[in-house]
Amino acid sequence: MSPVSRHYVLAAGGTGGHLTPAFALAHELERRGHHVALITDERGAEIPGKPDFLPAHVLPAGRFGKNPLRWPSAIASVLEGRRMALRLYESFEPSAVVGFGGYPALPALLAARSAGIPSVIHEQNAVLGRVNRLLAGRVSAIATAYPDVDRLKPKYLPKVHLVGNPVRPDVLALRDEPFPAFTEEGLMRVLVTGGSQGARVLSEIVPDGLSMLAPALRSRLQVIQQCRAEDLDAVRDRYANHGIPAELGTYFEDMHVRLADAHLFIGRAGASTIAELTAVGRPAILVPLPIATDDHQAANVREIVKAGGARSIRQHNFTAKELAKQINAMAQHPETLANAAHAAWNCGRPNAAKDLADLVESFGAAPIQDVIRAAGEGVREGREALA
Numbered sequence: 001m002s003p004v005s006r007h008y009v010l011a012a013g014g015t016g017g018h019l020t021p022a023f024a025l026a027h028e029l030e031r032r033g034h035h036v037a038l039i040t041d042e043r044g045a046e047i048p049g050k051p052d053f054l055p056a057h058v059l060p061a062g063r064f065g066k067n068p069l070r071w072p073s074a075i076a077s078v079l080e081g082r083r084m085a086l087r088l089y090e091s092f093e094p095s096a097v098v099g100f101g102g103y104p105a106l107p108a109l110l111a112a113r114s115a116g117i118p119s120v121i122h123e124q125n126a127v128l129g130r131v132n133r134l135l136a137g138r139v140s141a142i143a144t145a146y147p148d149v150d151r152l153k154p155k156y157l158p159k160v161h162l163v164g165n166p167v168r169p170d171v172l173a174l175r176d177e178p179f180p181a182f183t184e185e186g187l188m189r190v191l192v193t194g195g196s197q198g199a200r201v202l203s204e205i206v207p208d209g210l211s212m213l214a215p216a217l218r219s220r221l222q223v224i225q226q227c228r229a230e231d232l233d234a235v236r237d238r239y240a241n242h243g244i245p246a247e248l249g250t251y252f253e254d255m256h257v258r259l260a261d262a263h264l265f266i267g268r269a270g271a272s273t274i275a276e277l278t279a280v281g282r283p284a285i286l287v288p289l290p291i292a293t294d295d296h297q298a299a300n301v302r303e304i305v306k307a308g309g310a311r312s313i314r315q316h317n318f319t320a321k322e323l324a325k326q327i328n329a330m331a332q333h334p335e336t337l338a339n340a341a342h343a344a345w346n347c348g349r350p351n352a353a354k355d356l357a358d359l360v361e362s363f364g365a366a367p368i369q370d371v372i373r374a375a376g377e378g379v380r381e382g383r384e385a386l387a
């Protein structure tokens with residue numbers, strides 16, 4: 001526990017991509033004895049996984065779409081959100097406000113700036129997101145998940161801190177476990193997911209691609225695949241026709257168990273997926289979502305691919321034949337796959353939540369009473385500590 005107990009506000013749009021790192025930071029700050037509050041939208045207040053200790057404040061968050069006719073109402077929402085955030089800050093007195101992207105982060109951080117409260121943004125992807133781009137010039141620090149982040153202006157580099165993407169504790173706990181035994185006779189377990197929503201293209205291509213693997217690999221396959229509900233029957237039929245054992249589901253709640261067993265991952269290149277693969281050290285074939293804003297999933301794969309921990313296939317080249325070719329090359333010998341696993345592991349940033357908490361704690365003077373309490377030596381020493 002830190003010597004002083006402070007208050008922090010975390011602000012994030014209500015999707016898993018933004019909230020997962022926000023929750024991880026909330027746990028770390030709470031563990032250090034601080035009080036934390038969340039600003040989000042309606043979806044975020046209800047999302048599973050929100051820590052019980054974290055009160056959620058729902059702010060109106062205007063969306064600036066492509067239609068300029070909608071902008072006046074978006075601006076009005078942002079101003080109303082900013083006013084509500086200021087009211088919260090008056091009573092909660094945060095030492096810093098941390099934004100994780102998504103529209104509710106905009107009014108929360110604008111309010112922090114006008115109240116003179118230090119602020120930090122965290123970017124999960126290898127391209128700075130829209131809201132973070134608007135805020136980059138106004139915040140005290142920018143925390144990133146990757147060493148290279150596109151659309152980040154060079155003039156902001158002095159306030160950039162590479163921390164990584166925090167992952168769930170049950171996944172992080174696998175970091176010290178060895179890669180599962182992978183021999184020329186044993187099973188080859190393949191885990192396939194398409195991010196939080198699933199991905200149809202994986203349902204269409206992966207079963208046929210796996211059926212085209214070299215016989216020595218194909219005969220040892222055991223597949224676990226996440227599919228969209230409407231694709232389940234077709235995928236089940238494809239695997240049955242190929243005689244490949246497969247367990248299918250629409251969403252696996254126990255990803256730490258699935259990752260622990262997997263020898264190879266095939267899937268999308270969302271920020272949390274890559275953070276988990278690199279935390280645990282699992283080799284992957286990644287197919288970036290082609291319609292992701294600013295092609296950020298293609299940017300996300302750069303580091304792990306360069307390190308040799310994954311291969312990336314653009315969706316327009318993602319055919320069954322190409323997939324089989326890439327897996328054959330990656331898993332031709334047991335040690336080539338284990339080497340790729342190790343290369344992925346080397347890209348992991350297991351201290352992301354701690355490093356982000358250190359950064360956040362470094363901003364904002366503690367309220368006078370906290371400093372006095374910490375010093376434990378009366379008012380004079382407390383005031384000196386603040387000076």
Ligand SMILES: CC(=O)N[C@H]1[C@@H](OP(=O)(O)OP(=O)(O)OC[C@H]2O[C@@H](n3ccc(=O)[nH]c3=O)[C@H](O)[C@@H]2O)O[C@H](CO)[C@@H](O)[C@@H]1O
Pocket residue numbers: 016017018124125193194195196197226250251252253254255269270271272273274276289292296297
């Ligand atoms: C479609 C879209 O816009 N995706 C974006 C969204 O990703 P999205 O949230 O879809 O994908 P991520 O890879 O970031 O996270 C997926 C999460 O779902 C979990 N999972 C997945 C399948 C399953 O069966 N069980 C399970 O628990 C994974 O372990 C992971 O923790 O936000 C990310 C972070 O800003 C972006 O990088 C992605 O581009």
